Amino acid sequence: MTELLIKNGFVFDPSNGINGEKMDIAIKNGKIVESVNERKAKKIDATGLTVMPGGVDIHTHIAGAEVNTGRLMRPEDHVKDVVRKTAITRSGVGYSVPSTFVTGYRYSKMGYTTIMNPSMPPLEAKHTHEELNDTPLLDKASYPLLGDWWFVLEYLSKGNLAECAKYVAWMMGTSKGYAIKIVNPGGLESWGFGRNVHSIDDEVKNFCITPREIMCGLAKVNKMLNLPHSIHLHTNNLGLPGNYITTLETMKALESVATDDKPVAHITHLQFSSFAGEGWGSMHSAAEEISNYINSHSHITFDMGQVIFTDTTTMTADGPFEYTLYELSGHKWVNSDVETETSGGIIPFHYKRNNAVNTTQWSIGLELALMIKDPWKMFMTTDHPNGGPFSAYPKIIAWLTSKKARSATLKRCSKKGQKRSLLPTIDRELSLYELAIVTRAGQAKALGLASKGHLGVGADADIAIYNVNPEKIDIAKTYKKVRRAFGNAAYTIKDGKIAVKDGEVVQHVDGKTMWCDVQTAEPVKIDDEMKRKFKEYWTVEYDNYPVYDHYLKVPSPIIVKADV
Amino acid sequence: MIVLTPLKKFKFPVYAECINPDVFQNKSIAEIAVLPVYEGNKQKKLGELFKIEENPAETPNITINGDVGEVRRIGEGMKNGEILINGNAGMHLGEKMSGGKITVNGNAGGWTGSDMKGGIIEIHGDASDYLASPYRGTSKGMHGGKITVDGKVGSDSACYMHGGVIKIKGDAGPFLGFSMSDGVIHVAKNAATRLGANMRGGKIIVSGFVEEVLPTFTIDNVKPKVKIDDTESVQGPFYVFLGDLAEKGSGKVFVSKANNPHMRTYEKFL
Amino acid sequence: MPIVKSVVCPICGCLCDDIEVTVENNEVVKMKNGCAICESKFLGYKGEHRVHQPMIRKDGKLVPVSMDEAVHKAAETLANANYPILYGWSSTSCEAQRIGVELAEELGGVLDNTSVVCHGPSILGIQEVGIPTCTLGQIRHRADLIIYWGCDPWSAHPRHLERYTSFTEGKFEKSEWKAYMQKVKAHAGQKKIESAERRGFVKYHPHAHTQACLVSGAPQTLKKEGRKLIVIDVRKSMTAEMADYFIQVEPNKDYELMQALRALVRDQELDVDKVAGVPVEYLEEVADALVNCEFGVIFFGMGLTQTAGKFRNIEVAISLVRDLNRRTKFAIMPMRGHFNVAGANVVSAWQSGYPFGVDFSLGYPRYNPGETTCMDVLLRDENDASLVIAADPGANFPKRAVENMVKHPLIVIDPHMNATAMLADILFPSAFVGIEVEGTAYRMDSVPLPLKKVVEPPEGILSDEEILKKILEEVRVIKSQKTEAA
Secondary structure (H helix, E strand, O other): OOEEEEEEEEEEEHHHOEEEEEEEEEEEOOEEEOOOOOOOOEEEEOOOOEEEEOEEEOOOOOOOHHHHHHHHHOHHHHOOOEEOOOOOOOOEEOOOOOOHHHHHHHHHHOOEEEEEEEEEOHHHHHHHHHHHHOOOOOEEEEEEEOOOOHHHHHHHHOOOHHHHHHHHHHHHHHOOOOOOEEEOOOHHHHHOOOOOOOOOOOOEOOOOEOHHHHHHHHHHHHHHHOOOOOEEEEOOOOOOOOOHHHHHHHHHHHHHHOOOOOOOEEEOOHHHHOEEOOOOOOOEEOHHHHHHHHHOOOOEEEEOOOOOOOEEEEEEOOHHHHHHHHHHHOOOEEEEEEOOOEOOEEEEEEOOOOOHHHHHHHHHHHHHHHHOOOHHHEEOOOOOOOOOOHHHHHHHHHHHHOHHHHHHHHOOOOHHHHHHOOHHHOOOOOOHHHHHHHHHHHHHHHHOOOOOOOOOOOOEOOEEEEOOOOOOOOOOOOHHHHHHHHHOOOEEEEOOEEEEEOOEEOOOOOOOEEEEEEEOOOOOOOOHHHHHHHHHHOOOOHHHOOOOHHHOOOEEEEEEEOOO | OEEEEEOOOOOOOEEOOOOOHHHHOOOOHHHHHOOEEEEOOEEEEHHHHEEEEEOOOOOOOEEEEOOEOOEEOOOOOOOOOEEEEEOOEOOOOOOOOOOOEEEEOOOEOOOOOOOOOOOEEEEOOOEOOOOOOOOOOOOOOOOOOEEEEOOOEOOOOOOOOEEEEEEEOOOEOOOOOOOOOEEEEEEOOOEOOOOOOOOOOOEEEEOOOEOOOOOOOEEEEEEEEEEOOOOOEEEEEEEEEEEOHHHOOOEEEEEEOOOOHHHHHHHHHO | OOEEEEEOOOOEOOOOOOEEEEEEOOEEEEEEOOOHHHHHHHHHOOOOOEOOOOEEEEOOEEEEOOHHHHHHHHHHHHHOOOOEEEEEOOOOOHHHHHHHHHHHHHHOOEEEEHHHHOOHHHHHHHHHHEEEEEOHHHHHHHOOEEEEEOOOHHHHOOOHHHHOOOOOOOOOOOOOHHHHHHHHHHHHHHHHHHHHHHOOOOOOOHHHOOOOOOOOOOOHHHHOOOOEEEEEEOOOOHHHHHOOEEEEOOOOOHHHHHHHHHHHHOOOOOOOOEEOOEEHHHHHHHHHHHHHOOEEEEEEOHHHHOOOOOHHHHHHHHHHHHHHOOOOEEEEEEOOOEOOHHHHHHHHHHHHOOOOOEEOOOOOOEEOOOOOOHHHHHHOOOOOEEEEEOOOHHHHOOHHHHHHHHOOOEEEEEOEOOHHHHOOOEEEEEOOEOOOEOEEEEOOOOOEEEEOOOOOOOOOOEOHHHHHHHHHHHHHHHHHHHHHHO
């Protein structure tokens, strides 16, 4: 069938220890193979080009109820970035909340092939999957929000880990989800009545449980279920000056769950959780304290949540935090609480260069990234669109690989922010090898995606080829070229098909939707008792709640055998 | 300099942002004739929809003779030069303009002068809704420049205004100056309800009849006259209302005392 | 006789999903749990107005034709149009709506749905100020103050109160049904006494007469325990009869009332004595009730979206709720009418970025209500062909818009010979979504639900999705032939 041969490129495949070797990559039937018939195969001449596994984004809000409300309420964001229909591609709009087709095209143009939608309220999971179906050229998965789910709160407060695990397994299959997402644990349920939690030991009203117990409980459940990814955690007190203490306490609390060297928690958009200071006036970076901790422990991975200086849209399940942003900015604010499960909020936000706090935020993301010694713990994201649109990733790549790029941006920022920034003391510049880890190999490993993020035999043929010749250019010096190259892939190959060439989409490919089919020894009994409880807790019938198979255009279930 | 005459009565919407002195500058008639426009869903050339001729006079730079009520975005973003329209003009006339002058001897469509930064727009007929109001979802409107309308204006005009001057010789529709924060609006005749709703700053002056002001406006004092801009003042006396309290605003609404006897009840608060 | 359970009712925005349908010989014979409107649809949809074959108007009369002929003529008409409109979409499935977006994009036309005559203003309001909202379950569990403003759920969304608000049991709040029944009994008892007095059986006692519901008195009833219900309307609707407090607002003055409440909630003083016909002291007490509740919610309808002020009414209502969130927890929600108008907005937004009024004529989606909404396009007579599906503009649109619509070819897809179908030039009969065809629909709080198929559609009747796919395919064939010829 279809055979493809990528010849003579500089290959960066950290999972297999390959660091810029000139080699050929052979593809057959959508997988990487040992070799193909060179005469028959279609050839791509990658001489002088960088070849990496396709990009993997561990945390990007691109589908579902919240994202769509963001789209609906910001026509003024769309009108500045229109996308015309072509013979192969649909029309749409972009900028901070692109329409679904445009999301797929733009990620693919940057060489990305797998993305994770991190916030899915299970009640509205069908909506998330419908939008993922309309996001072309990418493989995708979604994380159901479980940290404030009444079932979890009730079973954990009774200390009943096994029952909790059974229901989490059931929910993973019912919502066709991939990992356990926890946001401001305890805070979302409290927000149901307009309240919040302020420390990991605050008791959640009406439920006799603390955030510490929720996080540790679910981390243990995660282990019992053998889920491929660890718990995916958005910490309490996000976005508040001085919150790094909560973040440290959170990481310490999870130490007890770790029994080996494998991570037990992934802290997402860590930048927002690394603020020191007593108020906005004295707010400064706690990147040093946080990175010191992470450097000396092995149970945590994280992603940056990098801020970009632009007008973007924030959207998270952290309802109380979004309300705080409304109080600070006065912008139009959406709140969207979901019964029994979670909360949510959306508000446009403009990160400004001349604002000291925003400058510090921008700096913190990069400080965290560069102060972590082991790049396998650290991943590049903007928490799209919270920190900025994903289309700004090439800018972050330039900042990570070039001190010159960082300085050029920093010197145009607020003087106060410049003085506070730790970046002038940091000389580290990531190499292409390390870049491949933090944008693809590391993310795939943390997600437990065995066939993604690497170019070994048996991997999915998801490959990105960039116009960067490591022998000819110094990526730290010519960062503008690097930015352009990573923004317009020379080739993006998806499932062995050429999806993008020279930064333009040339072929439509339907990606797969991955989900975990968790098999426990005893599955949850769906009896009349369960159905009755269902009716009490939700306003929909049990039968109408699950995401049935036909909701996924191209399903890709991953069988997971639980230890419970 | 250039005279455009529509070759037919347009049924489908025509988008012609190329009709702009900055775009026409230094172009020959042949080059102007092939500028792209849209008619409905078909891309066309300007010369297919308009007769294009040269006029020896220096100004106005562009004259349009005929009804262009279906032609949208004329003068969009223009920085200098003059456009004269002898007929009705379509939506988005002079949108985002920062300089120059547009005159319409006829009526103007919706969103005329939307997001204006500078320059002059003179409408000798009526203006439709959303005069000088920005795009949906934006909270910053007209920033500078001057708009005069001889006839009446529709609803939701001058929303989010934060600079510039608007003079309306006829009546104004509801929600004039919604959420305005700076700038001056004068209505020579009557203004409809919800005048200055959500106002935070700026001035609205009505010389005619106002049925009522919002309950979230309080009477401040009576002024004998008020300044519109450096060239013009209006004779009162005027009741001066401060508001909008719902937004903790300090906008001022001046309402003619003589033409609003029913507002005498407010005098007890002075 | 098979009973199908957990059927989702395809009528109004409540999208009740606990309906039980008994089917015999491909007919619905019995229903359980549905309201009167639901039952009448499930039991009566096969009426005499059903269309059984595709039709084309020839010499002024609609005559039956084959599906292929109708598809070809429809596709040809649309492919050759310079500015076609594709309107409706609210009573069909998301699967069909997605084809609609693709078709509008392919044609370079205007895609619009019934929001434009219904809750479009609500969307415009959200685009100005956002919206603090939640799913209906949050109301059921937590709300102790429920306000219906400018809507009458008892008539239009009959099971709303019993499923989601006052008369339902939540985790933190109880149902008010018993208290309401006692009030009704007291009222009935009172009426008996009055009738006896009139007939002279009982002596007349003027002091014994108390009103069961207040129209213009102070809100004493808001001081009670348990869930409270306030109705604000221009007339005493059926829902108002049940309210703990009813505010009769002067027509077209809702904006003033809400703006005044915003100021009162911020503890500001007003100069005036009355707003919208309501004394300010009563409003101050209402403001206290709003601020002191645990969780309040405002549901609103056409009383706000279609009266003077339109989307600004919604904007100020949302601003009021947003201001209240400084003091307590408050939400606001539009009472969506058709069962899948929310879905039409959702699908349109994710595929094109905009929820309605999407104009594809320039090759990319554009949105500007007043410019790109099809009602305005029709009033200005700018279009030259129309496709109407799952809606009835022939009955709902202003006269001039309908007159302009029929000046040009009109293609209609509908199960019934409704007013619009009677004006059609090409008519496609379709199957009922939620009865004969399955699909997804979105509830008024944007929760997606799977509609079921309980019976087979009549012979030869296709679903909306299938018909649209055929038209889209044929349009592509015709367009590629045109480009080849060119």
